[in-house]
Amino acid sequence: MKEPKRYLVTSALPYANGPQHFGHLAGAYIPADIYVRYLRMMGEDVLFICGSDEHGAAITIQAKKEGITPQTIIDKYHPLNKECFRKIGISFDIYHRTSEKLHHETSSDYFKTLYDKGVFIEKESEQLFDEKFQQFLADRYIKGTCPKCANEDAYGDQCEKCGSDLSPTELINPVSTLSGETPILKTTKHWYLPMDKYEGVIREWIDKAQASEKWKKHVLGQCLSWLDQGLHARSMTRDLDWGVKVPLEGADGKVLYVWLDAPIGYISATKALIPDQWETYWKDDETKLVHFIGKDNIVFHCIIFPILLMAHGEYVLPVNVPANQFMNLEGNKMSTSRNYAVWLYEYLKEFPGQEDVLRYALTANMPENKDSDFSWKDFQARNNNELVGIFGNLVNRVIVLTHKYFGGTIPDIPTEAEQAVLEQAEEVYAALQAFPHELDAAIHRYEFRNALNEVINLARVGNKFLTDTEPWKLFKVDADKTAKVLAISLELIARLAVYCEPFLPFTSARLKKMLLLDETAVQEVLAGSFRVKAGYQVGAKELLFSKIDDAQIQPQIDRLATIQQVLQAAKEDAASTPVESTSFEPLKPEITYEDFSKLDIRTGTITTAVKMKKANKLLQLTVDLGFEERTVVSGIAEHYTPEDIIGQQVLLLANLAPRKLRGVESQGMILMASDKRLHFVAPVDVIDNGQVIS
Ligand SMILES: [Zn+2]
Numbered sequence: 001m002k003e004p005k006r007y008l009v010t011s012a013l014p015y016a017n018g019p020q021h022f023g024h025l026a027g028a029y030i031p032a033d034i035y036v037r038y039l040r041m042m043g044e045d046v047l048f049i050c051g052s053d054e055h056g057a058a059i060t061i062q063a064k065k066e067g068i069t070p071q072t073i074i075d076k077y078h079p080l081n082k083e084c085f086r087k088i089g090i091s092f093d094i095y096h097r098t099s100e101k102l103h104h105e106t107s108s109d110y111f112k113t114l115y116d117k118g119v120f121i122e123k124e125s126e127q128l129f130d131e132k133f134q135q136f137l138a139d140r141y142i143k144g145t146c147p148k149c150a151n152e153d154a155y156g157d158q159c160e161k162c163g164s165d166l167s168p169t170e171l172i173n174p175v176s177t178l179s180g181e182t183p184i185l186k187t188t189k190h191w192y193l194p195m196d197k198y199e200g201v202i203r204e205w206i207d208k209a210q211a212s213e214k215w216k217k218h219v220l221g222q223c224l225s226w227l228d229q230g231l232h233a234r235s236m237t238r239d240l241d242w243g244v245k246v247p248l249e250g251a252d253g254k255v256l257y258v259w260l261d262a263p264i265g266y267i268s269a270t271k272a273l274i275p276d277q278w279e280t281y282w283k284d285d286e287t288k289l290v291h292f293i294g295k296d297n298i299v300f301h302c303i304i305f306p307i308l309l310m311a312h313g314e315y316v317l318p319v320n321v322p323a324n325q326f327m328n329l330e331g332n333k334m335s336t337s338r339n340y341a342v343w344l345y346e347y348l349k350e351f352p353g354q355e356d357v358l359r360y361a362l363t364a365n366m367p368e369n370k371d372s373d374f375s376w377k378d379f380q381a382r383n384n385n386e387l388v389g390i391f392g393n394l395v396n397r398v399i400v401l402t403h404k405y406f407g408g409t410i411p412d413i414p415t416e417a418e419q420a421v422l423e424q425a426e427e428v429y430a431a432l433q434a435f436p437h438e439l440d441a442a443i444h445r446y447e448f449r450n451a452l453n454e455v456i457n458l459a460r461v462g463n464k465f466l467t468d469t470e471p472w473k474l475f476k477v478d479a480d481k482t483a484k485v486l487a488i489s490l491e492l493i494a495r496l497a498v499y500c501e502p503f504l505p506f507t508s509a510r511l512k513k514m515l516l517l518d519e520t521a522v523q524e525v526l527a528g529s530f531r532v533k534a535g536y537q538v539g540a541k542e543l544l545f546s547k548i549d550d551a552q553i554q555p556q557i558d559r560l561a562t563i564q565q566v567l568q569a570a571k572e573d574a575a576s577t578p579v580e581s582t583s584f585e586p587l588k589p590e591i592t593y594e595d596f597s598k599l600d601i602r603t604g605t606i607t608t609a610v611k612m613k614k615a616n617k618l619l620q621l622t623v624d625l626g627f628e629e630r631t632v633v634s635g636i637a638e639h640y641t642p643e644d645i646i647g648q649q650v651l652l653l654a655n656l657a658p659r660k661l662r663g664v665e666s667q668g669m670i671l672m673a674s675d676k677r678l679h680f681v682a683p684v685d686v687i688d689n690g691q692v693i694s
Contacts, residue, residue, distance in 0.1 A: 004288035006045035008281045008316075009036050010266045011090075012293040013098070016052035016074040017059045020081055021341035022374055023327045023334045024294070025088070026362040031324060031448050032292035033090045034363065037502035038443045040091075041526070047281055050085075051096030051269045052078040055243040056258035057140035061177060064133075070242050074099055084344045088355050089505045096269035098244075098261060106268035107261040108247045110312065111236070115248065119311045120191040121233060128156075128168050129186035130176040136239035137168060137176050137183050139258070144171030150661050160296060163222060165232070172659055188239055190254075191246070195231035198307045203227055205306065205317060212319065216369060216446070219323050222298045234304070236260045263305040267315075282315050289318045298323050322446040325367040330375050330560050340563050342374075342556065351552075356504040357383045357545070363452045363503055376553040383548045386456055391496070391507075392545040394462045398489040399514060399541045401482075405475050410487050412534040417480035424469060425488050431461040432495060436528070439499060448503075455500050462492045487532040490515065494532070498525040507544055514539050600655035601671065601693035603683060604630070609642035615662050621645075623652055623668070626690030630654070633666035639678045649682040651693060 012028040014020060020029075029050075036048040054074040063070040074097070082095045096103070114120060128137040135141070139157040146154035147170050151161035156168035168174060169185075176183050206223055209215065215223075236257045237246050243255030270278040281287055291301045301321050309315040328334065334341045347358060361379040364386075365372050402408055422429075435458050442451035466489065475482040494515055501508035512522070516539045524530035607629070608622040617635045619642060630652065636645075651671040658667050672678045 004319075005284070005286035006281060006288070007036075007039055007047070008270070008287050008289045009039075009046060009048050010289075010291050011048075011050045011092075012291075012297055013051050013053035013262050013265050014081055015056060015058050016054045016077040016081065016097070017062050018077060018336055020084060020344045021334060021336070022329070022344070022347075022358075022362060023341065025344060025358075026327045026366050026372075026374070027294035027324045028292045029085065029090050030359060030362050031322070031366060031368075031446065034448050034451070034502040035290070035292070035443060035446070037091060037505065041498075041501060042440075047270060047273070048091060048093045049096075049266050049269045049273070050090075050092045051094065051265055052081065052098065053258070053262045053265065054078065054097055054099040055255070055261055057138075057240075060240065060242045061140060064178060071099075080345060084348060087348050088344060089359065091505070094269050094273040096265065096272050098265045098268075100268070100272070102272055103261075103265055103268035104244050106271060107244045107256060107264040110264050110267075110308075111244075111256055111260065112247050114308070114311050115191070117311070119193065120236060121194055122189065123192055123233075124187055124189045126169070126185040127188050127239075128174055128176075128183035130179050130181065130183050132179040132181055133176070135178065136186070136188055137174075137178075138235070138238055139168075141177055142168045142171060142174050142183065143177050144174040145659065147172055147660065150663075158299075163225070163299075165226065165229070165234075165299065167232075173657065190235040190237045191248075192233040193236050193260075193304075193307065193311070194233045195304070195307055196233065198310060199227060199231050201310060202231075202303060202306060205310075206302070209317075209319060215320060216322055218295065218325065218369065219298055219302065219321055222295070223302045226299055226303055231303070259300050259304055260308065263300065263308070285316065287316050289316050291318050291321045293321065293323045295323050295325050320446070325369065325371045327362075327365070327367045328371060328373045330557070330564075331373060332564060338563065338567060340560065340567070342560075350556075354383075354548075356507045357387060357548070359504060360387055360452070363448055366449050368447065368449060376556050380548045380550075380553050383545065387545040388547055390456055390463060391459045391500075392543075394459050394466070394489075395493055395496075395511065395514070395544055396541070397466060398462075398486060398493055399538055401471055401475075402486050402490070402538050403541065405471075405479065405482060406486070408538050410490070410532055410534055410536040411483050413483050413487070414480050417478065418484050421469070421481050421484035421488065425465065428461055428465050428488055428492060431458060432492060433528075435495065436499070436526075443502075452503050455496065455503060458492065458499075459496060462489055462496075465489060465492075487536070490532045490536065490538065491530065494521070494525050494530055498522050510542050510544060514542050597694075598655075599653060602652050602654045602689070603687055603691045603693070604650055604652045604689050606645050606648045606650060609645050611637060611642060612662055612664070618662065619645075620664055621670070623650065623670070624689055625652065625654065626688060630667040631665065632668050632670060633661040633664050634670050636670075636672065636678050645680075648680055649686055649689075651681050 009032055011032040014024065036046055039046040052074065059070050059073055063073055078097050085092065085095065128142055130137050137156065140155050142156035144154060145152050146159035146162060146164060146166065148164045149159060149162035151159050154166060154171060156171065157166060159166055174183060237254050238257055239253060240255045241253065243258065244261045246254040246256060267282060270281055293301055306317050309317055329341065332340065361382045364382055365374060365378065435454060439451055439454045442454060469485045471482045471485045474485065494517060497508055497511035497515055497517060516537055521530060602625055604623040604625045606621050607624045610620050612618040612620050617637050619634050619637045621632045621634055623630045623632050653669040653671060656669050658665050671681045673681050
């Protein structure tokens with residue numbers, strides 16, 4: 001698009017059912033904040049929109065588990081997250097919430113408009129139903145094995161491992177996440193968005209978007225992979241009691257699908273912020289809409305929401321969706337449910353006054369194009385070597401020397417001395433000239449790591465200038481030249497003070513104060529016309545950064561290591577039960593003979609065995625049952641080689657529903673006993689195959 005008149009920037013709405021961790025910050029909030037702060041600084045018209053997503057299964061499931069209401073949960077986490085974002089300097093223009101009446105009205109009207117336009121298909125179908133909780137199961141209410149990649153923890157709407165779009169009935173071995181029980185099928189009515197009809201226009205739009213601004217490769221790749229798999233109709237309503245009510249007759253007990261209502265949250269938040277002008281931002285072609293999200297939300301922002309916007313017809317579409325990948329923690333995946341994360345609210349408590357250090361470390365390590373890793377050692381090194389060692393050191397030396405030699409005021413400098421130093425400062429002026437352009441280009445390419453690098457490199461240039469000119473020695477022989485060296489250094493630091501604001505807002509404020517830069521001076525810096533001349537005064541020295549020692553980060557490293565050890569031990573326990581101790585698996589709940597008689601266990605003999613490709617634990621076996629042969633995938637490759645087990649008689653659970661593992665359908669399960677390793681279980685004497693165990 002040509003130069004936009006205004007920007008509308010959104011960050012993913014966090015679920016209000018838990019606190020935010022470093023991964024969230026690095027994914028969708030810090031990059032957006034850098035972008036927005038930079039645009040504001042350049043005088044652009046920009047709105048920065050976010051808020052809590054207070055609907056969705058994650059919240060209701062948690063409420064059911066804890067025996068409290070969803071309202072209690074959102075009333076706890078909405079203010080907590082809002083406050084933490086504020087404290088770390090995320091400069092939202094509004095942090096709204098989807099439980100607000102205005103949002104319910106807005107999303108309800110939006111649905112009604114699409115309904116009246118005949119966008120939806122009304123359809124009755126059989127859906128999974130939890131009898132115990134008397135509830136239909138969709139999205140996160142249902143878990144099972146992904147039919148495409150065999151991930152056992154796939155949800156009813158999406159497999160997070162392979163990114164496939166799923167419907168609950170596609171899951172293998174579906175289990176209700178509410179009761180843990182196998183659901184039944186029951187008929188219900190829903191309104192579907194026929195996404196397949198929009199495949200062509202979505203492709204066209206994505207193509208066209210590339211022409212004005214290249215999307216990140218992984219974003220484009222995920223979109224095309226979805227489109228290539230073919231889009232399907234997706235239900236836009238749910239049988240739930242928590243959410244935005246479906247505004248239609250006969251739709252009692254139904255609410256809007258959370259991925260319909262949540263992105264409309266961006267619209268309702270804008271309405272709440274500027275009731276009279278929100279439409280200009282959402283409906284005028286000269287708005288540039290950019291969504292900042294994590295990679296798990298790509299499909300919702302690049303396909304589903306754009307379809308909803310197109311179907312409505314009055315709204316602008318996003319120009320770019322610069323989604324980030326994931327950030328790992330000390331080499332392991334972050335996990336909210338396992339508490340393997342560093343929580344923002346804890347950081348703010350434990351590292352007071354160090355907000356910018358975190359912003360810096362997360363930006364320097366941002367998972368822009370591939371997954372990255374946060375480690376406390378890296379955090380410490382970035383602070384000590386870069387913020388203290390380069391940035392802080394430069395500022396400190398220049399301010400201290402200006403006070404020491406000139407009482408804090410730059411004196412008159414004779415032209416001759418001025419000229420002599422200017423010749424030495426060529427490198428500095430070249431850097432000062434190139435810097436704003438390099439920075440601008442990086443920001444507009446959403447390359448925030450590079451942009452931050454430009455800032456720290458400018459500080460490096462300043463340090464080199466001091467090392468080359470040695471004002472601390474020069475002063476004894478030529479005070480005039482020394483004054484000029486410091487004046488040039490102060491010009492460079494003024495650039496840093498202004499341009500570090502998007503990345504390090506707290507530091508920028510302190511540094512501006514130290515340099516006594518008022519708004520006029522800031523505008524001069526931005527225009528490139530700022531000069532430090534005779535009479536220029538600096539304020540009192542303030543500490544910008546301080547060293548972080550091992551004692552500060554060791555407890556953090558230890559805490560994460562302990563969690564990893566516990567997780568690892570649990571994993572090993574699951575793999576083998578220890579024999580030496582008196583600890584036995586607790587007995588399972590009592591069952592009736594009838595329950596037992598449902599199991600069809602047969603004798604069989606392994607006739608072939610081969611290792612499965614790319615699966616260290618799995619062997620593919622053929623088991624002869626006498627009356628038929630079965631293919632069975634068994635997780636015993638770490639305990640037995642294929643040669644060892646051909647001819648082995650085994651017991652096979654023969655009426656277990658078949659299940660695909662690594663693309664092979666496993667038709668039954670071989671019974672094993674396990675202590676530290678796995679052992680076959682078989683009749684004491686070899687008997688005929690196909691005999692029933694009872
Ligand atoms: Zn999958």
